[in-house]
Amino acid sequence: MTNNTATMKPEFQTLFERLQTFISADRLITDPLRTLAYGTDASFYRLIPQLVVRVETEQEVVRLISLAQELGTPLTFRAAGTSLSGQAITDAVLVQLGDGWKGYDINADASEIRLQPGVIGAHANRYLAPFNRKIGPDPASINAAKIGGIAANNASGMCCGTAQNSYRTLSAMRMVLSDGSVLDTADPESVDNFRRQHRGLMETLSSLGELTRSNPALREKIEHKYRLKNTTGYALNALIDYEDPIDILQHLMIGSEGTLGFISNITYKTVPEHPNKATALVFFNSVQTTCEAVSLLKPTPVAAVELMDRAGLRSIEHKPGMPEFIRTLPEDAAALLIETRAETAEQLNQQITDIKASIAHLETSQPIVFSTDADECARYWAIRKGLFPAVGAVRETGTTVIIEDVAFPVEQLARAVADLHELFVRWDYPEALIFGHALEGNLHFVFTQSFDTDDALRRYEGLMDDVADLVVHRYGGSLKAEHGTGRNMAPYVELEWGQDAYQLMQQLKALLDPAGIFNPGVILNEDAKVHLKNLKPLPAANPLVDKCIECGFCEPSCPSRDLTLTPRQRIVLWREIKRLENSGTDPKRLQQLRKDYAYQGDETCAACGLCSTTCPVGINTGDLTREIRHHNNETRENLANWAAGHYGGLMKTSRAAFSLADGAHKLLGSQRMQSLTSGIRRLSGNRVQQWTPAMPTAAKRIKVTQSAPPEVSDQAMQVVYLPSCASRTMGPMRGAEDPTSLADKTIQLLRKAGFEVLLPDALEGLCCGMPFQSKGMFSAANHKRKELSARLLEVTEQGRIPVYSDTSPCSLRLQEGLDSRIRLYDSIEFLDQFVLPALEITPIDQPVALHVTCSTQRQGLTEPLRRILSACSREVVVPDQITCCGFAGDKGFTTPELNASALRSLKQTVQHCEGGYSTSRTCEIGLSHHSGLEYRSVVYLLDQCSQPRSC
Known part of the structure; x- marks a missing residue:
């Protein structure tokens, strides 16, 4: 995409030109589409950067900061953009992390982990899991938030409290300061050099620390503030907790929201992740009793105590699986979600006994029952985690969901909850609900x-002013307990801290960022109305995505996230396109956005739906993409219907094409074939599809038979085998270890397990409709699925015989619309439930790679698939950076850069494996090409490792 610098201010143009000398043009972004997309975070504010710079190395950061200092150009560092208070947006230069920031290192006993800022928090915990350790911070956004943001915001969470946040578990840090200097506090030589070269800075920090510690009133205020959860302003506790200026400096960086420098890596002291857990959901008839319970629970061995008020319970009481008695709870009722963890089962049982005894004298609506069942505990947590999206799902289109974050002394929690409810009534917020980390007095209200009328703005301003007065003056609490100050709370920092502490913060900012280039306007801001400015519009765009709150939880799952756009960014842009359409204010901008969106938003969207699995309100952005394609392809609907009606002939043609390509491959060899086809693709303007050496040969035609082979007994269970279009047309790749087609191998395995295998008549013309649905051709897609459903009803004898579907994407498509009488099993389900128990397995010693397809994840079949592979191999490797492979049916042929981007880290992760396995033939083409291994169906490995079970 072409950069546009014509409208940039001169200082940004100069910076852009000089950055080109050491950063490639594709990582310097100025076009209107991507600056809007990349500039959006999870807050309800919007600023559009003039320039987005994607940095890959620390050296690039050093040179960028030096240039920004020279030119006086503000920089804002961005990790995942899940922050809620407006600290990750800018109208100047936004600095994104590229691929080069995902490194980690665990020390010998796993007591520490060194992390680069681009590592996702949940991935850090995954690396530590084999050692039963984890990082301390556990924000709700941990599956999307990156370490850089977690540290820069001092994010905490449900179990973290104040003892295990980034500040308390910091061991060492490597940082880049405003003069371009680098300090690594884990390296004695770096520390010594820094002390010599920054003597003035060291002396000033030491002096500020001494003055703070010797000021009784200020010291007492700081100590009080940090007995609570508190992320308002700078970490002044660093000045009283430490005397060494190096320690003061690295702890000031925690929670500084990128306003004091850049954290290029951080070393955390890890904390135990106890394997034994128990959870209880305890209901009380009054908030007062609930909060009494919190105080009593604080000294007991609880890991988390989550409070939910009556409004919160009401928001989820009608959801499936909710106990009926919740609906009958009194208006003042509340609940506590209590979790305890221990190293052994015996310790856990003792802890449960102690916890129950501590609150046994309090009246509860239901008996207190702890569960150790993982599924039941997950359901309890789903109730708590569902509160925020419950509000988002019912909000009016055009409104945003705001989640505020305050902390009170625990002993005053009941009165504080009542006072907050009074404010909701006063300012007319009837839907507001309260939940939070009660053990720390930390409450979230949603x-x-x-923001579209003066009255709405007045209400919001009045509520925030009253909340600030309530929290600070009545309770001496924190206005931001864990979400960070940002722009949202910047006008209230001095109100909370007082003049002396506020001036100290200003001194620290001036000391460490004298030119004010780091994230200006965040944390400290003289504009008393900044929290009411630059508010994000959320216009109606499409009912499929209008509930999106732009949180960014979807982004790590998206295969195009590092190529073009993420689901959040697609929605942001589609909203802007619809806003411009409806307003008619800027037709030139609208035309450009539509043109650029065609590739960035549509062509490179895999429409895999993985985003829906991590979205708090369940949005599948792929549905929006398919609808856009539907409207773009309306003129081709007749062609699609014709293709659906002649599908058998098309399958024969496809098989012939694969046979022809394989013949050419055999004749020319891989290198010449690739050179020839790449040249033809370039000359055609990419209209000719991509060819790779991993392309399949033509599959042999399946012979339809209804008779059982001799080795199957009369009592054998019958199964209808439904091979997908891909399985029927695509054979193994040339040079495959086993040249048997998937269909033949599947029939062989099912018969080995004692099944009589049946196939539908007229198989060639059958299809689930997926190829049509993915292109937005809904009429043809639904016709094929309906036709297949009718055929399956016949062959299964109205559903008596189960159906085995060999390709996971097709299984998912069918499960969403088959006749309810048909018992359709994805291959994973059937193999796990029926085939594995019927076989004797001898696992191989070599490691194998596993790719869990997006449709497998959406069907909830990840663990059964792991179970099958683990039965067949002693080591199963699942690359942690890869979600959907991006092949997306035929995108691997037509838009191969999507597949390449999604799998760019695959080869280095699996190169030591014996082979790769998955459950989608098309996915396996791209996986084989980009890994250097042969990927094939799990059926091949299971057949290789198995024998019929002895009677």
């Missing part, structure tokens, strides 16, 4: 807000 409400919906529009």
